Amino acid sequence: MKIIVCIKQVPDTTEVRLDPKTGTLIREGVPSIMNPDDKAGLEAALRLKDEYGAHVSVITMGPYQAKAVLREAFAMGADAAYLVTDRAFAASDTWATSSILAGAISKLEYDLIITGRQAIDGDTAQVGPEIAEHLGIPNVSYAEELHLEGDEIVVKRQFEDYSHLVRAKLPALITAMGELNTPRYMTPGGIFDAFRAKEIVEWNRVDVPVDDGDIGYRGSPTRVVKSFPKTVKVPGMKIEEGVEESAEFILDKLKEKYLL
Amino acid sequence: MDFSLKNEYEMARTLFRDFAQKEVAPLAVEIDENHRFPTETLKKMQQNGFMGIPFSKEWGGQGCDYLTYVLAVEEISKVCGTTGVILSAHTSLGAGAINELGTPEQKEKFLRSLVDGRKLGAFALTEPDAGTDAAGQQTKAVLDGDEWVINGNKIFITNAGEADIYVVFAMTDKSAGTRGISAFIVEKGTPGFEFGVNEKKMGIRGSATRELIFRDCRIPKENLLGREGKGFGVAMGTLDGGRIGIAAQALGIAEGALEKTIEYVKERKQFGRPISAFQNTQFTLAEMKTEIEAARYLVYLAASKFDKGEKFGTEAAMAKLKASRVASWVTDQAVQLHGGYGYIQDYEIERMMRDAKITEIYEGTSEVMLMVISGALLK
Numbered sequence: 053m054k055i056i057v058c059i060k061q062v063p064d065t066t067e068v069r070l071d072p073k074t075g076t077l078i079r080e081g082v083p084s085i086m087n088p089d090d091k092a093g094l095e096a097a098l099r100l101k102d103e104y105g106a107h108v109s110v111i112t113m114g115p116y117q118a119k120a121v122l123r124e125a126f127a128m129g130a131d132a133a134y135l136v137t138d139r140a141f142a143a144s145d146t147w148a149t150s151s152i153l154a155g156a157i158s159k160l161e162y163d164l165i166i167t168g169r170q171a172i173d174g175d176t177a178q179v180g181p182e183i184a185e186h187l188g189i190p191n192v193s194y195a196e197e198l199h200l201e202g203d204e205i206v207v208k209r210q211f212e213d214y215s216h217l218v219r220a221k222l223p224a225l226i227t228a229m230g231e232l233n234t235p236r237y238m239t240p241g242g243i244f245d246a247f248r249a250k251e252i253v254e255w256n257r258v259d260v261p262v263d264d265g266d267i268g269y270r271g272s273p274t275r276v277v278k279s280f281p282k283t284v285k286v287p288g289m290k291i292e293e294g295v296e297e298s299a300e301f302i303l304d305k306l307k308e309k310y311l312l
Numbered sequence: 313m314d315f316s317l318k319n320e321y322e323m324a325r326t327l328f329r330d331f332a333q334k335e336v337a338p339l340a341v342e343i344d345e346n347h348r349f350p351t352e353t354l355k356k357m358q359q360n361g362f363m364g365i366p367f368s369k370e371w372g373g374q375g376c377d378y379l380t381y382v383l384a385v386e387e388i389s390k391v392c393g394t395t396g397v398i399l400s401a402h403t404s405l406g407a408g409a410i411n412e413l414g415t416p417e418q419k420e421k422f423l424r425s426l427v428d429g430r431k432l433g434a435f436a437l438t439e440p441d442a443g444t445d446a447a448g449q450q451t452k453a454v455l456d457g458d459e460w461v462i463n464g465n466k467i468f469i470t471n472a473g474e475a476d477i478y479v480v481f482a483m484t485d486k487s488a489g490t491r492g493i494s495a496f497i498v499e500k501g502t503p504g505f506e507f508g509v510n511e512k513k514m515g516i517r518g519s520a521t522r523e524l525i526f527r528d529c530r531i532p533k534e535n536l537l538g539r540e541g542k543g544f545g546v547a548m549g550t551l552d553g554g555r556i557g558i559a560a561q562a563l564g565i566a567e568g569a570l571e572k573t574i575e576y577v578k579e580r581k582q583f584g585r586p587i588s589a590f591q592n593t594q595f596t597l598a599e600m601k602t603e604i605e606a607a608r609y610l611v612y613l614a615a616s617k618f619d620k621g622e623k624f625g626t627e628a629a630m631a632k633l634k635a636s637r638v639a640s641w642v643t644d645q646a647v648q649l650h651g652g653y654g655y656i657q658d659y660e661i662e663r664m665m666r667d668a669k670i671t672e673i674y675e676g677t678s679e680v681m682l683m684v685i686s687g688a689l690l691k
Contacts, residue, residue: 123323238327239361240384241374247320 053106053200055097056157058167058183059090059125061118065172070279086121089168093228095235096198097166098129104200107131109160113141113152119252126246127238133250134160138257145272146174150182155262156255158187164205165225169194180227190220193227315609324380328387331360337391343518344394344663347510349474350518353395354432363402364427367411371419372428378553379615382560386611389564390571393667394518396564400557401470401519402426405675406433409479409550410497413538422477422497434475435554436466436524437547444680446481446547447490451526453482458533460496462504462526470674472522473507476500479550480524481543493543497535504529515666552625554675556618559611559631562639562671566607569639569646569664570600576650576659593649600642607635626688633681636671643668 063082071078086094097108109132110125112118122133136156144152157165165187167180177193184191196215197208205224209216210231220226257267265271289305291298306312317325335356343350357363365381367373374380381403389396407426410433414423425431442448451464462482469478478498485492498505508523538546574597577588587593610631617624643665647654654661672678 120323127323127327237331237360238323239374240324240327240365240376240380241361241369243320243323243327244374244376244380246323247318 053100053104053163054161055100055106055108055164055166056160056162057090057094057097057108057110057125057130058153058165058180059094059110059112059121060087060168060171061085061112061114061121062087062171062173084117084120086124087168087171087173088230089170089172089228091168091235092230092232093166093168093226094125094128094130095233096195096228097164098236099233100164100200101129109134109162111136111153111156111160113137113144113149113156122252123243123246124238126250127242128236129242133252134255135252136255136260138260140257140268143269143272144267145274146176146178146182147273148267148271150179150186151262151266151271152260153179154183154186155260157183158261159259163222165189165223167225167227169227169229177227180225184225187223187225190224191226192218192220192224194229195226196229196231198226198232321379321383324376325383325387328384329390331356331362332388332391336388336395339518340392340394341657341660341663343392345517345657347512347517349520350392350395350398351474354398354474357395357399358429358432361429362399363429363432364407365403367407367423367427371411372424374427377615378556378618379612382556382611382615385557385560386564386567389561390568392518393561393565393664394516396561397470397516397519397558397670398432398474400554400561401435402433402475404554404557405435405550406471406475406477406479408553409435409495409537409546410477412549413495413546414497415534417534418497418537426477431476432471432474434469434471434478435550436469436472436478436480437551438466438468440465440467444677447493447544449481449483449493451480451482452486453484453494453496455484455533456530459530460533460536462496462498462529462531464526465508466524466526467508468511468521468674469524470519470521472520472524473510474520478524479537479546480526481547482526484540484543488541490544491541493547494540495537495543495546496531497537498526498529498531502529502531513670515663515668515670517666551675552628553618555628555632555681556611556614556624558671558675559607559614559628559635562632562635562668563604563607563611565664565668565671566600566604566635566639566642569643569661569668570597570604572659572661572664573597573600573646573649576653580651580653587649596645596649600645603638603642607631607638610634626685629676629681629684632671632676633678633685636668636678639668639671640665 061084064085069078100106108130110130111134113136170177181191192207194210195207196210203222204219207218209218361374364373365376366378369375385396385400410423426433453460453462480496480498483492484494504527506525511521577593580587614627614631646661650661653659
């Protein structure tokens, strides 16, 4: 079985702040990490490898610094790593990114593609499903549990207050939730091998079969008009009355704010 | 001369720091308070390859080096000196001795399970009357047919009772002095091999420190480690490596104390200002940091020499002498800057001060380090 996991290097948003004047992310001095949902996706792939035997490849699009997350994936147990990088790919939105990644993936053999549900720096949750569309394979998003049954993948798919159990014939793409698992640690020996024994394959514009109209800034239909911090929620109010009184109090408050 | 660590070491440090924060730090207070061996943490370290860092993949190790192992002990000791010494005694001493001197058969039988994380190792040299004077061994081993019969007692043995495989020193020829000492591999569960009570210690309280009691303990002839009569050399060579591990533990304890102190002085207010605004605090922090960095480079130098296959005994002694003194001094200063809170268990600084002291004593006291260093100067 061949599994491809799409991963992304993102700023650790627990440590990132917005510049209040420009409304843009202050990325300086912020550590970069593997996107948490992607890491859960990689862990899912490695567990399938442990259980059924599989070849796990990781792929990322990004600048050279993104090699760090590919090495981290090697150190966790990935077998092959691909860096898709070119100035022509810069400023790609989700459409362009998914077009480029799908082009790159089409050069590889795969039974299963796993992406993270969404990246913590963009929160779009679009790239995974779009890759599936480009490749013409089934897509199951929001996976919180999964296992293989013959040539099918069975996924418990999270909804707001209930779940779906979905089967998809392989090859398929699933998007992984952080809740899927707790990713393993790298091993010390895996880290050494990631730097000394394993090679990252680098693909540039010429290596990726994708239309010029679908890449980079010009291939991106999305425009971010403005980024700004969310208004901070005011602290809640605690009512310590009986059930009836509390319900009445809440109704009054809602009416007071013209919400009812 | 390049003092920066290569990328693989930085990534390894990130791993060890992450692991220490998530898995080791949450238990540090409790295991100290209850003198409890952190079995669950050890298991996680075993599962993640931490117990075989500097050993060859051929024997199931991680295929890294001593410097990587030093970073692991350092990062773990930043949050818990106990867990640091469990790793160090296992790696440098128990597994280290078998790795250096074991036959291929011994490595297959004992080293593999130690470094792939199935078993824990320990090293037993000290006796009631043979501490710094290691040559005064009373434990005896006599060959009887195809078996060695061991009789005697070892004390203050780190990981005792918890470990599965022990490197044990015993006299095989009393008349030959240090040339009559031999090393043996003894497995837990061997009839005639028992453990004494767990010592109640000032620091590193979660680590197991017990007596080993041998009463007509019979082990196979082939468990002799190295050649007969060459045990003293085995012990001294192994301890040279062990000192780098303890130096790393000391370095980590000192760094952990400094990190906690920096957080504290920014928050603690007196006379209407955080105490970090006072020059006494600032200068003390500066002294602490400078001492730590001086110790760090001695520790890393000793590890680098080990990795290059160069002589490293003197550097290991200097690293341990310096780092252990720095650990004691830095943690003392840290308690002082914390004031009354530093004396209270919840702030963890007092534990670090208690943990630091042992680094000046075990695996060769500071005085032994001075003997080793001066011996090299005057030979």
